Amino acid sequence: MITEIALLKIRGNESKAFEKSFEIAQKIIAGMNGYINHELQKCLEEEDKYMLIVRWEKLEDHTEGFRKSEEYQQWKKLLHHYYDPFPTVEHYKKIY
Amino acid sequence: MITEIALLKIRGNESKAFEKSFEIAQKIIAGMNGYINHELQKCLEEEDKYMLIVRWEKLEDHTEGFRKSEEYQQWKKLLHHYYDPFPTVEHYKKIY
Numbered sequence: 736m737i738t739e740i741a742l743l744k745i746r747g748n749e750s751k752a753f754e755k756s757f758e759i760a761q762k763i764i765a766g767m768n769g770y771i772n773h774e775l776q777k778c779l780e781e782e783d784k785y786m787l788i789v790r791w792e793k794l795e796d797h798t799e800g801f802r803k804s805e806e807y808q809q810w811k812k813l814l815h816h817y818y819d820p821f822p823t824v825e826h827y828k829k830i831y
Numbered sequence: 832m833i834t835e836i837a838l839l840k841i842r843g844n845e846s847k848a849f850e851k852s853f854e855i856a857q858k859i860i861a862g863m864n865g866y867i868n869h870e871l872q873k874c875l876e877e878e879d880k881y882m883l884i885v886r887w888e889k890l891e892d893h894t895e896g897f898r899k900s901e902e903y904q905q906w907k908k909l910l911h912h913y914y915d916p917f918p919t920v921e922h923y924k925k926i927y
Contacts, residue, residue, distance in 0.1 A: 738872055740882060754926055761927055776834055776923035779890070786836060786923055794875070827872035827882055830850055831857055 736771060737794045741824040745783040745817050753785075753817040760813040763806045764789060769796025794826055832867060833890045837920040841879040841913050849881075849913040856909040859902050860885060865892025890922055 745753045757775055764770055771790035778784035791797045801807055815821070841849045853871055860866055867886035874880035887893045897903055911917070 737875070738870075738882075740872075757927065773927070774834075774925055775927040776836075777926050779833070779922040779924060781921070785926070786834075825877070826875040828875060829870055830873050830881070831853065831869075831871040 736829065737791050737797070738827045738829065739787075739789040739791060739797050739824060740827060741787040741822045743785040743787055743817075743822050744819060745785065746819045747783060749817050750777075750783050753814070756813045756817070760810050763810045763813075764801065767796065767801050767804065767806060769793060769800055797826070832925065833887050833893070834923045834925065835883075835885040835887060835893050835920060836923060837883045837918045839881040839883055839914060839918050840916065841881065842915045843879060845913050846873075846879050849910070852909045852913070856906050859906045859909075860897065863892070863897050863900065863902060865889060865896055893922070 743753075754775075761773060761775070764773060769792040771792060773787065773789040776786040776788065778786070789797065791801075850871075857869060857871070860869060865888040867888060869883065869885040872882040872884065874882070885893065
């Protein structure tokens with residue numbers, strides 16, 4: 736299992752709209768091959784900041800399967816315009 | 832439930848030693864009031880980088896209960912010398 740972690744910074748005053756769009760968008764990733772589960776977490780210390788955590792069976796399920804899919808185009812359309820700056824996405828493997 | 836997230840950068844060549852110390856240190860947090868669970872995740876893209884995720888019943892279980900405890904002094908002694916720079920710790924609440 737691989738954990739994808741993205742720190743999302745949302746344009747000012749768009750957090751509520753982002754959450755609504757994410758509610759729809761999350762159904763897209765949840766249907767992808769290799770998807771295990773996800774969480775959208777909102778930062779308590781900083782406004783308009785979220786952490787997206789997605790668990791995938793293997794790295795390529797995200798980097799190849801999802802990112803090169805038709806569904807990714809819908810995901811992008813729903814969410815990418817909220818981000819400023821565009822987020823860095825990293826992958827992690829569980830040690831403990 | 833609150834999720835504590837800390838991005839940990841470890842001094843060069845000390846990652847293996849850090850993991851061994853963490854194996855001991857994790858028993859300290861696991862015994863604290865309000866502790867739910869934790870994960871130590873290692874970054875695939877960047878050397879010597881980890882994400883520590885700890886779930887607490889409420890914010891104060893971490894910021895007050897743990898940080899002001901005797902046990903925190905042991906945790907600190909075991910782990911803090913590995914970090915460079917000293918990590919920023921943030922708290923998140925689950926949206927989805």
